[in-house]
Structure formats: structure tokens, C-alpha cells
Amino acid sequence: MKLKGFIHCFVFAFFGLLQQSVQGRPLLMSAPRPWRDDTATFARWLVSQSSWGVLSTISGEWGGAPFGNVMSFSDGLPDEGRGIPYFYLTTLDPTARNALEDQRASFTLSEYNLGSCGKEDPEDPSCAKITIVGKLHQLEGNPDEDEFARTALFTKHPAMKWWPKGHDFQIFKLDVENIFLINWYGGAKPITAEQYLNADMSEIASVTR
Template identity: 30%
Template sequence: MRVVTCMMWMASLAYALPHGCVDTQQSVDAAAKLARTVISDTGIGTIMTLMDGSINPDFEGHPFGLMEYYNGDCYKNGDLLLFMSDLQMNARNAREQPNKVSFTVRALKDYNPSWGNRSTPVEQPRVAMMGEIKLVNESPNDDELMKCFATKHPEAKAWQQFHDFHFYRFQVESLYYVGGFGGINYIGWLPLHKYQHASNHGHMHLQ
């Protein structure tokens, strides 16, 4: 009874505390592997940058987030490949403060067993990544990059005709993971090396 009560209490505080109040049933290694799997499977998340004063001085320094496509299988270490337009506000912000970028991903399908008759998003994994974004190639017509990116988003091939699109690499430097309900699932910071060395199913890798 105490474990169940504590677990449910932790579920309501999943965003506030780094670990459960009882020993988690999910190891950090299993959490790192599942985080890598979720990131590999999903392909869509929210990129967060800091608003640049030249774009909107009234909200300079405020966090700004929008949905963005990515492919998490292109780099062996789990970095993300992005293909963004210069018109995208986050691309403009990131060019000014490339080392103040985060990216969040949540599971879009069930990875954990449900409580009751159906699963809810709060029961499933989500991860916040902090890091730096770098322009990979000024040209949108990089066949090797597009070949990998299009394995997740084939519709992006048509965007190469627009010269305002560029490839970016989001270099993951730190990860905070919420596996679901605390006590059952790991909640806390993931060691970077465990994430980087977790298998991503042998997908194609760029240099």
C-alpha cells in the first residue's frame, strides 16, 4: 500500500523531482535504451530556443518552442538531424545563440503497460535534451543528408527546391528523462554516454 501511494504521489510530481521516493523498477541502462528508442521512433518534437532581441525585443531571452521534424537515426551517438527553413523562428534564434537550445520528445505510442483500461500520455516516456545546434551544410541539396533525413520524413525531399532550407545537427549534451510513473519508471538525468552507446537498431549513420 505504501509503495502504491508513494508511486501515485510521484506521478503528480514527475516534473519536479529527479528520482522516485522508492527504488525504481527501471534501471538507468534500460531507461537510456528506451529513451534512444523513443527518439528513434518518433521523429517529431519541440525545439526550444531563446528569443533574440533583434526579432522581438519585447520578449528577448524568453523561451520559444515550436514543433519540428528531426531524424534521430542519422548519427551514431544519437544527435538529431534537422532540416529547417530560415523563416522558422527557432532557426533564426539558434543562429544567434546556438548553445542555448533544447529539444523535447514524447512517446506517440505505448511503451509502458497501461493502468486500467487504456494508457494515457503521462504514463509513457518523454525526454528533454539540452545541447548545441550547428549548421551542417549551407546547401539544401546535400544528397547524403537528405537520404537519411527522408527515411523518416520523405515529404522533405520536395523542400530542397526552397533555398531557405538548411540541415542542422543538434548535438545532445544532456538529457532529462521521465519514463512514466515514478517508482516504476526511471525519472532523472541520464548519463550522456549511456544514451550515446544505446543501440538504435543499426540504422544508417552519417560521418
């Protein structure tokens, strides 16, 4: 127990130090960066630690162009994410309108936002990036998932609770079909949606709790 306590103390101190600024960018992550070859765990970590990204849909209004839009999201309570991105969208914004016409979508995140890329260029492969390709649709008919998603969103983005009622924001979900992950040199890592959704997150959890 003493050794375990010492290790926990060391780990917390280490990540406390990591929270300091690197190249002027603050580290925003709450759980340690997994080893890059633990591909599925790494992908889930990147999604879980992030709070926003770019959600791309097909724009009927602009000739079928791929339309990226900055969106806040959540995949669960902090460090308890399930890997599925949930959004709080209104049809006053083109993204929700697009998805209701054509569900094809992708959601793109950069590790650069977490502050853990150091001085590397955001496009350098050592600065991880992920794109989740799938179908974007309104969440309906599942009260348990609705409750999970609502708590996930409102915990990570408290301001959402106060977004105007009159704008009729609804919870949307991106069903995960394909994963494009780069977290080192050598091209995208092969990873299936099933591997991603069933990734072992226990190693990370044991450090952060």
C-alpha cells in the same frame, strides 16, 4: 535453428498484435519497447521511433523567451538511429534564426505519439518523455555526416525532398549535452550524454531485423 525460428516467429506475431490499436490510438513503433531500467537503450529507442517533437530555442524577437516549435526530425534510418537529432530548417522560421543567434536549445518527445502509453495520461510518468538539451547549429564541413543526416531525414520524411527550394532549407544538428528522461515513477533517470550516445541497441536490432 528451429527454436530460434520459432522464437523469431513468436516475437513477430507478438509485435504484430501490439500494432493493433490501444485505446483507439494506433501503435506506430517498429521495434519493441526496451525494459525501462535499460535507461540509455530506452532513451535511444524513444528517439529512434519518434518522427517529430518540439524544438525549443531562445527567442531574441520575444524578449529571450523559450520558444518551442513543432519540428519533424530524424536520428537515422529506421531502427538504425544514432541518437543525434537532425532537422531541416529555414531561416524563414524563427527557430533557425534563434539558433543562429544563440545555440542553446532542447528537443522534447513524448511516447504518447507512438501509441504505446495505453490509456494513461500523457503526463503520467509511465508514459515516457525525453528532453535532449544541447547546442543547435547548422551542419557544415562534414560531407559524410551531411549525407547521413540527409538520408536519415528524407527517408523518415519523404515530403522534405519536395519542400520549396527557394526557402533554402539547411540541415541542423542538436549536439547532445544533457538528457532528461522519465519513463516510470520516481523522477528523472540519471543518464549522461556519453551513456546515451553509446547505448547498446543490439537487443532491439536482433528483434527488428
